Amino acid sequence: MSEHEIKELIAAELTAVRSRSLAYTDADDELLVRQHSALMSPLVWDLAHVGNYEELWVLREAGGITPLRPEIDDLYDAFKHPRRDRPSLPILGPQEARRYISGVRGRVLDVLDKIDLDDPDPLRRNGFVFGLVIQHEHQHDETMLATLQLSGQPGLVAEGDLPPGRAGSASGAEEVFVPGGPFLMGTDLLPWAYDNERPAHRVDLPAYWIDRFPVSNGAYAAFIEAGGYDDPRWWSAEGRRWRENSGACAPLFWVRDGGTWWRTRFGRDEPVPMDEPVQHVCWYEADAYARWAGKRLPTEAEWEKACGWDPAADRARKYPWGDEDPGPGRANLGHRAARPAPLGAFPAGASAYGAEQMIGEVWEWTSSRFLPYPGFRSFPYPEYSEVFFGGDYRVLRGGSWAADPAAVRTTFRNWDHPIRRQIFSGFRCARPASPGDA
CATH class of the missing domain: 3.90.1580.10 (paralog of FGE (formylglycine-generating enzyme))
Structure with a gap:
């Protein structure tokens, strides 16, 4: 597979996983900010977290881009804040979270366009950093589904x-x-x-x-x-x-x-x-x-x-x-x-x-x-x-x-x-x- 084809595949995967994340958070703001179980984060925390993870790894580490929102890094550090404590944090609200992850994603696609997939750096080689964030977001999407199951709210999850x-x-x-x-x-x-x-x-x-x-x-x-x-x-x-x-x-x-x-x-x-x-x-x-x-x-x-x-x-x-x-x-x-x-x-x-x-x-x-x-x-x-x-x-x-x-x-x-x-x-x-x- 050529570098162009690999980049097209990565772009398609990025689009697919983001569509999934947005579908699982297409609900009333009250449901997104509520903690449905002490075992789980509010859905809006997961949504902004995947964007912050992309910013950290694709934009800053692999792309060398100046941080967009360094002041929120601590809020979305999963190791500093247990899930039970996250509702008390001053996290981004639903609309602000959507704007933030959209802005990050636009810059991520710019990095993808310019990156050399043959770079010897293991983070860039073969697009590993993009695989990292794609898999990470899919894993959070599965976590969101577990949260939606715990919520007990009907009509939020598509059947098939x-x-x-x-x-x-x-x-x-x-x-x-x-x-x-x-x-x-x-x-x-x-x-x-x-x-x-x-x-x-x-x-x-x-x-x-x-x-x-x-x-x-x-x-x-x-x-x-x-x-x-x-x-x-x-x-x-x-x-x-x-x-x-x-x-x-x-x-x-x-x-x-x-x-x-x-x-x-x-x-x-x-x-x-x-x-x-x-x-x-x-x-x-x-x-x-x-x-x-x-x-x-x-x-x-x-x-x-x-x-x-x-x-x-x-x-x-x-x-x-x-x-x-x-x-x-x-x-x-x-x-x-x-x-x-x-x-x-x-x-x-x-x-x-x-x-x-x-x-x-x-x-x-x-x-x-x-x-x-x-x-x-x-x-x-x-x-x-x-x-x-x-x-x-x-x-x-x-x-x-x-x-x-x-x-x-x-x-x-x-x-x-x-x-x-x-x-x-x-x-x-x-x-x-x-x-x-x-």
Whole structure:
């Protein structure tokens, strides 16, 4: 691809993500400035934050442009101000925030027009800085969707159509076999990959089985009905404490009415579709279900090998199906619809081992803690990854229905506290292979 074509692609991605951000904040000012949960920022904070991030990295760091609004840097520093405190800050109002991000974006496009993508500086080379801000804004758009879900306000989030699932897939009982042996984990090749995805390194795994599909609502409902939340056998000590303190007895936004489970989804009450992947469960719930099912959560290495490794070619794929960009027949991404697709809806998106819907649908919890790979080097700043290593964060993989293809790949690593349920999180299970399995 020529430099001109790369720049056209970057400009298109910048336009697409900004359209998405503006659509999610096309609401009354009162809703934008309100804090809907102490777990989340006001929507207007996220909106101005993405513009400030662009100003810092594209205009100042990569473009050498004099700061436009240096006086607001502190207000939009996510590390200085926890989410619960942000409503009390003198942040920009909705109209001023829109004017600010528009002014930044115009200058960003000027920098894009002039920048040399062959510059040896790693921030400029291959347009990394533009990939950085595009992915960052998409991630905040997904955060905005979680805020809109917590708001309980109907009519704010667009719906869409999804293909039907495959009959009989709702149990989530099917498994695929992954033979033992080494594979290449992480990447050195993808130009927009984050520092925590690097460097590529060989990992040798014993053989294992992993679920073909994410765990479904129907399978998870069976866990609840079997007394799974009340049986201490399935919960770790930390999980039992979380369960007692939270009072949780079902996924977030679920409620039982007679013999039917209902959920609230973006302000609408509806019966829980039993053939969709379960979402809005925390790590402790996923871990307890896996124990109840006689399995465990996969490690992130097991997840990545099952998702992206091509044993025939002895190389990693960018997506489960190959290196071709996601299309409508391969994955549920980019807010195609405001929910997961039924299990079995995307057989063309299967991995080399036959695992399906590993990209899109829900972020999938793994058993792994968020740690650096051997040889990790922080870039372009420690606060993206390095400061989170070594805590209680658990790794999530795959990307949800709300994640954009620009911010999704087989090597992408997400992480969060094990108590988090407002995110679009689910899981699949794994188990060790027995001698003679094939």
